[in-house]
Amino acid sequence: MALAGELGLKWGGTGATVRAVTACKGTDCRRGVFDTHRLALQLDRAFFGTTAPKKFKIGVYGCPNSLGKARGQDVGILPAPGEAGRFLLFVGGMMGRRPRLGDELGFSLPESALVEAVGRILAFYRRHGAEGQRLGDLLEEGGAPLLERLRAELKELA
Numbered sequence: 001m002a003l004a005g006e007l008g009l010k011w012g013g014t015g016a017t018v019r020a021v022t023a024c025k026g027t028d029c030r031r032g033v034f035d036t037h038r039l040a041l042q043l044d045r046a047f048f049g050t051t052a053p054k055k056f057k058i059g060v061y062g063c064p065n066s067l068g069k070a071r072g073q074d075v076g077i078l079p080a081p082g083e084a085g086r087f088l089l090f091v092g093g094m095m096g097r098r099p100r101l102g103d104e105l106g107f108s109l110p111e112s113a114l115v116e117a118v119g120r121i122l123a124f125y126r127r128h129g130a131e132g133q134r135l136g137d138l139l140e141e142g143g144a145p146l147l148e149r150l151r152a153e154l155k156e157l158a
């Protein structure tokens with residue numbers, strides 16, 4: 001039996017790490033307006049398996065039908081309605097026993113800025129989050145002032 005490495009598979013889907021990036025069908029779906037798989041692969045290559053205060057989930061969706069799913073991720077990404085080539089980001093969502101809807105940034109970003117934006121969110125989380133603290137819990141604890149600081153770090157990419 002071939003080893004995972006020989007097949008191009010990677011270990012690391014558990015613990016306090018960035019989990020495998022998930023994506024919907026994107027342009028394989030009649031409603032999808034962009035290639036979710038391409039972006040998910042870019043994000044996976046950049047961040048999968050890297051450490052974080054606690055697990056960190058990224059989801060990419062091809063249309064607003066998955067708004068609920070996008071708001072259930074540490075970072076959820078979907079196309080901005082009526083703004084071709086631009087995207088909405090939601091931060092600090094989680095499911096499980098204490099579900100929380102992710103906060104909207106309040107502005108859209110171009111596709112070219114999305115990998116950098118997720119990198120900045122992760123850096124912010126690593127800088128401010130305590131060991132074992134989800135991003136959503138950090139944002140709850142810090143309240144509006146902390147969310148505004150995160151927004152300011154991302155706004156310059158808009």
Ligand code: SF4
Pocket residue numbers: 024025026027029030031032033061062063064065066
């Ligand atoms: S989120 Fe939209 S594009 Fe993605 S599978 Fe659902 S309906 Fe299709």
